[in-house]
Amino acid sequence: MSLTPESHTSADSTPEFVVQFSPQSFSLQPVLGGLSNHNYRLQFQQHGLNNSYFVRLFSATYSDMSKHADHEYAAQIQAASIGLAPNIIVQHSQGMICDWIIGKHWDQVDQVRDENIAKIAQLVATLHQQPKPSHHLDMSERLQHYYQTLNSEFKTTALEQQLALTINLIEQHLPANRMGFCHHDMNPLNFIENEQTKLYLLDWEFAAAGHCDFDIATLFQTFAWQGSQRTLFLSYYNHYHPAAKVTFEQLDVMAVVVEMMTLLWCIVMYQQDKDGIYLTLWQQSERAVADKINLLNKELTWDQ
Template sequence: MLQQILDDWPHWQLCSEAPTLDNISPLPGGLTNHCYLLRLPEGDYVLRVEGRNSRALDINRAAELQIHHLVAAQGLTPTIRFRSPGGHYWIRDYVPGTPLTNPQLDLPLLLIMAQQLQQLHQLYPPAEIPKLSISEKAGHYWDTITAHFAVMDRMTAAAEELLALRGPLQSLLSGAPDNQRCLCHMDPTAPNWIQTAENKLVLLDWEYAAIGHPLWDLAALLQGVDLSADDEQTLLQAYGLKHYRGWEFAKTQMSYLAALWYRAQGLWSDRELIAYLNGLKALAE
């Protein structure tokens, strides 16, 4: 597959001679796509090969590309230099740096990240960018989980207990904190940020981006981060929020989507998901 991609090099208009497999090396991370560092005499790039689970994870690749171009034009993410006609890979500028981890996310760093999200939220997206519905996205993940059970051709007690949570949670966690809508990344968790040697922060991986609620991005930013209630309030104030109605609801909604995503990807067991969803259900009731 990689050699076939490299054979496309005349179409890239990025190099004057054919690259070889020696010019590429895997990059760490990525649970959906496969990324490689592409070293050419003309510069370094990232070759991203799309995963085969885009449909299962309800990823709109056309919208992702459109959003990426929009955000890159504002200097908020690296520029895409080539996308294959079939859409299964693209090449973008390489940003040297280190992916962030949750233990690094102290309040000063989170304030900078929230400020960059605010810049994103102020952009005017094209009218055709899809609007995110929490219940629809969650429903797609539920369908993927249910399909796993169908392949097994039997329902375990845990599977039945898990699926019984779908109706109540879909009802409790549908909608949005209020009527605000803007362009959102929807997955600004630590691994999707690169910190450069100059301490610049660059947000990557726009495959879940959509029109959403700004609190969803802030809630996703804080997932897995040990932040006190006072520091959370400081972050929200720095973002410019004048009230905090809907904040706890937004956090629960994003935790709900993340948990279903982990199970749809096969990263959590049924029992792990049941315990977690029961906790969310208690918070939402």
């Protein structure tokens, strides 16, 4: 590929850390996927070789969403050290440059293949058994932070009641022995399989010490796995993480927490950007929260 000076964005719009890393001629092409940051493929020729890197620029709302670059870098470096994440090459307050993984995201057919569910289960079980990062995600605190960020017009009585119920679930109905190294954003776009069929996990911006059931409930939600696929995942996960002994009952509790987190995040993002995609996600999540709470009401014996 021949890269010319005209193929990259202007010096005014390209972050300085990308310009400094690259030779004079490079291209910076947008990568589809991801809602809260800006992802690019950086390419250039150097010493007769074609080089490709992944560049992520932090959005204007990055710090507003209680994210910290130092926490993200530390988590991804730890995960990369055991082969679960791409290596970080450049760390900067505006973003990062990482190895480019040549591979593919799984489509909906691939996502439900038994062998791929097994691979995800092994990766997740491995992650959860690593030393916990120093940064901890307090789910109740994060939910309350999102809620307090909302404009008064969005703080409905129903939303306030759902939030109170969710915090009660966190404090009273989650197993206490499930703390570990969590990714906190496990969706299909954040998994990539390279040409040697090795699976990697991307986007570590929410990673922290946390409740490991959050990752599993997120997987079940975002991959839209049904009963047999969820059963298969849990059998593999509990095999690779024998001390976990995860049950569907505890995941039904966490499913409400995950959906409530999703709902509040969507409202916050819509409030900031007024983007229709966030409104659609908000409406979908609003229905899903109600459905999951109704399901749980049939299962739980609530504390009086």
